[in-house]
Amino acid sequence: MTSPLSAPYDNLSPVVQAAYRARGAAAEIAPLPRSVKDDALLAIADALEVRTREIVEANAEDIAKAREAGTSESIVDRLTLTPERVRAIASDVRDVVALPDPVGEVVRGSTLPNGIDLRQVRVPLGVVGIIYEARPNVTVDAAALCLKSGNAVLLRGSSSAYASNTALVRVLRDAVGGAGLPADAVQLVPGESRDSVQELMRARGLVDVLIPRGGASLIKTVVEQSTVPVIETGTGNCHVYVDADADLDMAVDILINSKAQRPSVCNAAETLLVHQDIAEAFVPRALDALAEAGVTVHADERILSYADGSKATVVPATPEDWETEYLSYDIAAAVVDSLDKAVEHIRLWTSGHTEAIVTTSQQAARRFTQLVDSTTVAVNASTRFTDGGQFGFGAEIGISTQKLHARGPMGLPELTSTKYIVTGDGHTRG
Amino acid sequence: MTSPLSAPYDNLSPVVQAAYRARGAAAEIAPLPRSVKDDALLAIADALEVRTREIVEANAEDIAKAREAGTSESIVDRLTLTPERVRAIASDVRDVVALPDPVGEVVRGSTLPNGIDLRQVRVPLGVVGIIYEARPNVTVDAAALCLKSGNAVLLRGSSSAYASNTALVRVLRDAVGGAGLPADAVQLVPGESRDSVQELMRARGLVDVLIPRGGASLIKTVVEQSTVPVIETGTGNCHVYVDADADLDMAVDILINSKAQRPSVCNAAETLLVHQDIAEAFVPRALDALAEAGVTVHADERILSYADGSKATVVPATPEDWETEYLSYDIAAAVVDSLDKAVEHIRLWTSGHTEAIVTTSQQAARRFTQLVDSTTVAVNASTRFTDGGQFGFGAEIGISTQKLHARGPMGLPELTSTKYIVTGDGHTRG
Structure with missing residues (x-):
């Protein structure tokens, strides 16, 4: 691919110019040692606390706009930054400081038969683009993870959080610049319109990866339209399979x-x-427990046959239910003839996020984990453990539901690539 | 993304039906142990030798067509299969048998603070699509590597090799089926027209990765148009930088x-x-040596100033020369003010494949390897070592020039993804 870097700078759109500056900043921060990057992260955490008022005031503008537009209170809540929440965000940044730096790790190394020393070492990806919705804390989390891993970041948040994100990025850039690093390592993508997303998706050669975080339609758009490599995140149509041999409690x-x-x-x-x-x-007990938890059951015929006399709200399932990610107090439910039929159902309908089996049978657990092809298979554990924090990664830039590059919760190593260093003593190939 | 698996099978195009069958085969071979896969590979190697005549006869059709179409002899040579070449291909398959199986490798594992056992294990990618040009040996190499790593493969070779590839895939499928594995794990993509490439590129959810191998325009097309994740391979605008402190010989x-x-x-x-x-x-010596090797030099002004009296063919460089992958006896050449200027030139123009530095200075070697952002940086070694065989990977499915998933020569581990296995004892999240 020809580099867009060879085009005359002034003719470029603001988004491409931002990507161009990010690329320059990325080259500067890639070789920096951990201590320099950690100092910048500590400066960010301090600045967030010192300038909390400025951030909360900007956030108030977004909230006022959202309320005017009749936004639901649950979304307004996700958008809201309070002084406590800003403190929590600063604390998350300090957690990232405590994590090891993935850059420079020797992933593989050997001396080849001809005496050449071969080393595969972790390097930053370069310029990471994040396209995300609503929650402004993602702005800081993503910037901290990208900086720690030596990457520049282009942040394209929701227009509903534009004032908040603008204030946050101003604070981040001041802190980064004050720590002696290029402020352009952290940039908000200019423009609130959808055009800026389009331009980001076409900036192949300038942006190394795009990570969309948000609803299914956002992710679908980016996956389908981007020429920049994408890491697909998030959609979770997760299954719990209760095996013939299971502890019912x-x-x-x-x-x-x-x-x-x-x-x-x-x-x-x-x-x-x-x-x-x-x-x-099991089914009558499950229906009672789901009823108590306030969950509506979308049931196949065999589940329905156990619903008489149950306190549960049970409605007949349609085929759409098998592929629906409710994200609400709803669950689809079916009886299957065998473990293999459960696997077949899952393979057909899953988004490939997390599937759990409850079983006392070692054989069943082994077969289920072998045959199910999702980011995470849980044996006798809740699906809710699929999470970078729970997995001990310290932080998470998203959960990849694709198979290339990274799969499952992504921490700092997933924000790196590698390069090979070949060291010889005048070696030529015969 | 919704699975195309839920569409009625009969309405699907032949390419999508092939992908559908590949998906089924992939599910069958993913959990197979190494010995079963190795037996199938040995059966393939034997069958190639037993049925050499059938393969060479089919190849003769392609060669006749190519000659009729006035194809250059060098391309005809790349297309040609002789009994010796078929034996060499069979021998390559036996080399793959000797390689370790990447599937099942525990990449990362720990017991979490709550007692859950976490394991990240290598799993096959699923369905791998290869789009490639001319050389029919790629058909067998790619199939062998994909099978060994537990993947099904969809092969879309050049229409100029259609008869050869059809014969080869017939032999491969018979051998795979005879070994008790699903023959649909190896399929030639139906149809010689470009539509079949288009359909392959849109088969997201059915095909897990597309690997284009061939010229720059093929790779560009796939990268820009595919919604299936792509691994970009190959283009190599590689640089040799001779430092101020260098051993001239x-x-x-x-x-x-x-x-x-x-x-x-x-x-x-x-x-x-x-x-x-x-x-x-250095430059006069370099020009003489290049002249002796029959290389034309596309030189900047400072190189030109040393050309008087040289035996070399030296022509003035245009800006296009800095980004050209000649693949011929031509080289662009320039004098730079410093190591950092060399890095700057490389970062601007390189395709990110391989760059070499020749230096006796430890400091220069360190700075060059840190700042150059390509798949491989060679210190006092030829650029020609960037190769799966040379790196000791035993085989190579291509050389990735992108940063996601795999970078540089790709062997068997690069044909895998991972999944997490979470094993608890009734663990729920608090």
């Missing part, structure tokens, strides 16, 4: 935790599958 | 080996950069 606990502990997130369960041999014993 | 050897040992390949050098402090001593 455990199965109820895992089902309710997976579905109802926080239904609005991508690792919440959306479908329950029950082995036919245990259906009579 | 070594510099000449590395330059000539990098440029002229095999100019038609992606890891051959296309540009020479010389530090100004060593130009007077």
Whole structure:
């Protein structure tokens, strides 16, 4: 691919100019040692606390606009920054400081038969573009993770958070610049219109990766239209399968935790599958527990046959239910003839995020984990554990549901590429 | 993304139906242990030898067509299969048998603070699509590597090799089926027209990755139009930089080996950069050696100033020369003011494949390897070493010049993804 860098700078659009500046900044920060990057992150955390008022005031503009537009209170809540929340964001940045620097790690190394020393080392990706919705804390999280991994970041937040993000990025850039690093390592993509997203998606050669975070339609648009490599994140049509050999108490606990502990997130369960041999014993208990948790059940005929006399709200499932990510107090449910039929159902309908099996059978656990092809397979554990924090990665830039580059929760190493260093002593190829 | 699997099968195009069958085969071979896959590969190697005549006869059709169409003899040579070449291809398959199986490798594992066991294990990608030109040996190489790594493969070769590829794939499928594996794990994409490439590029959800191998325009088309994730391969505008502190004999050897040992390949050098402090001593020697190797030099003004009295063919460089991948006995050449200026030139013009520095200075070597952002940086070694075989990977499916997923020569591990296995004992999230 020809580099867009060879085009005359002044003719470029503001988005491409921003990407151009990001590329320059990326080259500067890529070789920096950890201590320099950590100092900049600490400066960011301090600046967020010192300038909280400025951030909260800008946020108030966004909230006023959202209320005027009749936005739901739950979305307004996600948009809201309070002094406490800003302090929590600053604390998250300090957590990133504590994480090891992935850059420079020797991933693979050997001396080749001809005496050449071969080393594969981690390097930053370069320029990372993040396209995200609503929550302004992502602005700071993403910037901190990208800086720590030696990348420049182009932030394209929701227009509903434009004032908040503008204030946050101003604070971030001042802190980065004050720490002696190029401020252009952190930039808000100019422009509130959708054109700026389009330009970002076409900036191949300038932007190394785009990570869309948000609803299914945003992710679909980016995946389909971007020529910049994309890491698809998030959509989670997660399944809980209760095997013929299952501890019923455990199965109820895992089902309710997976579905109802926080239904609005991508690792919440959306479908329950029950082995036919245990259906009579398990389904009535499951329906009662789901009723108690306030969950509506979208049931196949066999589940429906156990619904009489249950306190649960049970409605007949349509085919659409099998592929729906409700993100609400709803669950699809079906009885399956066997573990293999459960796997077949999952492979057909899943978004490939997380699937759980509850079983006491070692053989069943082994077969399920082998055959299910999703980012995460949980055995006797809730689907809710698929999370960078829970996995001990310290932080998370998103959860990849694709197979290339990274799969599952992505921490700092997933924001790197590698390069090979070949060191010889005048070696030529015969 | 919604699965195209839910569409009625009969309404699908032949290419999508092939992808659908590949998906089914992929699910079957993914959990197979190494011995089963190796047996199938040995059956392939044997079948290629037993059925050589059938393959060579089909190849003769392609050659006749190519000659009729006035194809150059060098391309006809690349297209040609002789009994010896078929034996060599079978031998390559046996080499793949000897390689370790990447599937099942535990990449990362720990027990989390709450007692959950977390394991990240390598799994096949699923369905790999390869779009490639001319050489029919790629058909067998790609199939062998994909099978060994538990993937199904959709092969879309050049229409100029259609008869050869059809015969080869028939032999491969018979051998795979005879070994008890699903023959649909290896398929030639139906249809010789460009529509089949288009359909492959839109088969997101069915095909997990597309790897284009061939000329720059093929790769550009796939990168720009595919919604299936792509691994960009190959284009190599490689540089040799001769530092102020360089052993001149070594510099000449590395330059000539990098440029002229095999100019038609992606890891051959296309540009020479010389530090100004060593130009007077080095450039005349370099021009003589290049002349002897039959290389035309596209020179900047400072290189031109040394050309008087040289035996070399030296022509003035135009800006296009800095970005040209000649793949021929041509090289661009310039004098630079400093190592940093060399890096700047490289970062602006390189395709990001391989860059070499010749230097006796540890400091220069360190700075060059840190600042150059390409798949491979060679210190006192030829650019020609960037190769899966040379790197000891045993085989190569291509050389990635992008940063996501894989970068540089790609062997078997690069044909895998990972999944996380979370094993608890009824763990729920608090």
